[in-house]
Amino acid sequence: MHVFYRSFIIVLLAIGFLNTPSFASSEPSEMFITSVTSEALDILKNAKNTEEREAAFGRLLDTRTNMKRIAKFTLGRSARTISDDEFNRFQSVLGDTMVKIYANRLAGFTDEKVVVTGSQTKGRNHLVTSRVEFANSRPPVDMVWWVIEEKDGSFALFDIQVLGVWMAQEQRDIFSGILKSNNNKINALIEHLAAQVKTTP
Amino acid sequence: MNATKILLLAVALLLATTSLKADDAIRDPYESLNRKAFAVHLVLDKYLARPIATVYKTALPTPIRRSIGNMLGTWSMPITMANDALQGEWRKLGTDSARFGINMTIGLAGIIDMASHLGMTKQSEDFGQTLARYGIKSGPYLFIPLLGPSTPRHLVGRSFDTFLDPVTYLQEHEYRDSITGLGIINSRANLIEPLDDLEKSSSDLYTSYKSFYWQNRQFEINNGSTTFESLPDISALDDE
Numbered sequence: 030m031h032v033f034y035r036s037f038i039i040v041l042l043a044i045g046f047l048n049t050p051s052f053a054s055s056e057p058s059e060m061f062i063t064s065v066t067s068e069a070l071d072i073l074k075n076a077k078n079t080e081e082r083e084a085a086f087g088r089l090l091d092t093r094t095n096m097k098r099i100a101k102f103t104l105g106r107s108a109r110t111i112s113d114d115e116f117n118r119f120q121s122v123l124g125d126t127m128v129k130i131y132a133n134r135l136a137g138f139t140d141e142k143v144v145v146t147g148s149q150t151k152g153r154n155h156l157v158t159s160r161v162e163f164a165n166s167r168p169p170v171d172m173v174w175w176v177i178e179e180k181d182g183s184f185a186l187f188d189i190q191v192l193g194v195w196m197a198q199e200q201r202d203i204f205s206g207i208l209k210s211n212n213n214k215i216n217a218l219i220e221h222l223a224a225q226v227k228t229t230p
Numbered sequence: 231m232n233a234t235k236i237l238l239l240a241v242a243l244l245l246a247t248t249s250l251k252a253d254d255a256i257r258d259p260y261e262s263l264n265r266k267a268f269a270v271h272l273v274l275d276k277y278l279a280r281p282i283a284t285v286y287k288t289a290l291p292t293p294i295r296r297s298i299g300n301m302l303g304t305w306s307m308p309i310t311m312a313n314d315a316l317q318g319e320w321r322k323l324g325t326d327s328a329r330f331g332i333n334m335t336i337g338l339a340g341i342i343d344m345a346s347h348l349g350m351t352k353q354s355e356d357f358g359q360t361l362a363r364y365g366i367k368s369g370p371y372l373f374i375p376l377l378g379p380s381t382p383r384h385l386v387g388r389s390f391d392t393f394l395d396p397v398t399y400l401q402e403h404e405y406r407d408s409i410t411g412l413g414i415i416n417s418r419a420n421l422i423e424p425l426d427d428l429e430k431s432s433s434d435l436y437t438s439y440k441s442f443y444w445q446n447r448q449f450e451i452n453n454g455s456t457t458f459e460s461l462p463d464i465s466a467l468d469d470e
Contacts, residue, residue: 101467130431151458158456168346173456187464190456193449194442198462202441203434225433 058155058176059145061184065093065174066143066159073139083132087124095177095185096124102187103200104215107208111215119215122222123200129229140164143172153178256371256381256444264373268436271375279376283418295416297341302413303352304333304340309394313355317363322453325350353454357394358387362451371440379443 068089076082090096100120101108108116141161148157155176160169173190188197204218211217258264287295307330314323329345329352337344346352361383362368369382380388392398400406432438452460 098464098467102462102464126433133427133431149458154458154461156456156458168352171454175461192446193454193456194445198445199438199441203432203437206434206437221433229431 056148056150056155056157058150058157058178058184059148061176062157062159062174062186063143063145065089065186066145068093069135070138070141070143073135079132082136083128086128086132090124090127093186095179095187096120098177098185098187099123099127099197102197103204105201105205107213107215110213115215115219118219119222122219122226125226126222129226133229155184256368256440258371258440260370260372264371265436267373267375268439271373271378272435274375279414279418280422283415283422286415287419287422295419298412298416299420300333300337300343301340302409302416303343304330304337305397305409306395307333308396309357309391310353310355312394313357313360313391316357316360317355319355319453322353322355326353326355354450356387357390358384358447359451361387368447371444373436373439379439381447384447 069086072082072085072089076085097120100116100123103123104111104116104119111119138161141163143159143161145157145159148155150156155178157174157176159172159174161172162169170191174186175188175190175195176184177187179185188195190196207218207221208215290298307326311323311326311330314320314326329350332345332348332350333340333343336342343352358381366383368384372380372382372385374380397406397409400409428438428442429435448460449456
């Protein structure tokens, strides 16, 4: 059985079934994601409690994303019709909501490893692919990070895709539904999100 | 043979009522009805599916549950292989056939996912995806209690896939039903934490399910590839 098994592996190797992916992160966008994920995993590992984790995630969002752009995207068409004050209040509550969502959804990811596997670029847009490897031998999960190069050459994270689902797109779908059921009143959406932030543990 | 007739009728109806254009967004004209079905689903899930899945997860250690998942996944590979062929995906058909052969032999009838260990990525195809590849539109979003999110195209696909599933042809219906039930419980057990997290963090759980379903379905139809062409145009967002 062992001889059969070893021969089989050698045959597979010979015909190229076993590919060894390259993990080198040489592109600036890839290095950006390596740095962001390392920062996020540090927060998840070291935060002593929920408050500390949420505060650190808030700082990460402020420094590594362009919240104005994300707020405009998630609002969809409504972003063009509301006042600056309404937009600023929405952006602020959106930031708080995102911290709650991701601090919650990612809380269990403490022993995971994120390996950047490649990237593609079109203009200022970069799609960085990565694989999350779990410590508990769960099958790895592929993730894609949509990164945008700012005018000053820095990078800002715009969206994250897990198993084909873009998180900002999901938020946009939800906000669109809430606005639709409230006659497109932005204050209803802001109040809804503020209430969610308060009630989420 | 009644089921065959019903399936053919459903395909014919679908073909007759759809045009050969790809989808770019999901329509939800029956939202009110779907939300009611979703509420029923949540109750059934809370008092039936989730408790059974929790007991199952508690009783069986992770390696055994993973082996069950591997085995059921391998046994359903003929569905993927047939749809690879229907889509003209010959390279994928080769890989999936190799996966099936490896897992059924040295993977001990699928208990060990040896093919994944050998670097052959797990992929799945179904008849709903095949219809999408031929340009058949999805039709409206539908939520069916216990079955979950779907569309008419996906439902027709699921019905057709049962004819490609080797489990369908087991003579003893007790075995057939047990395997089907085991698959449902195993899938639900794998989703306990993700769905609990989603429930805690979503502003509108119904829409989250819909968005997750639709995005993931498009991703599967595109064979898991993400391209710039599939992304929304955000160039106007930076304009003041």
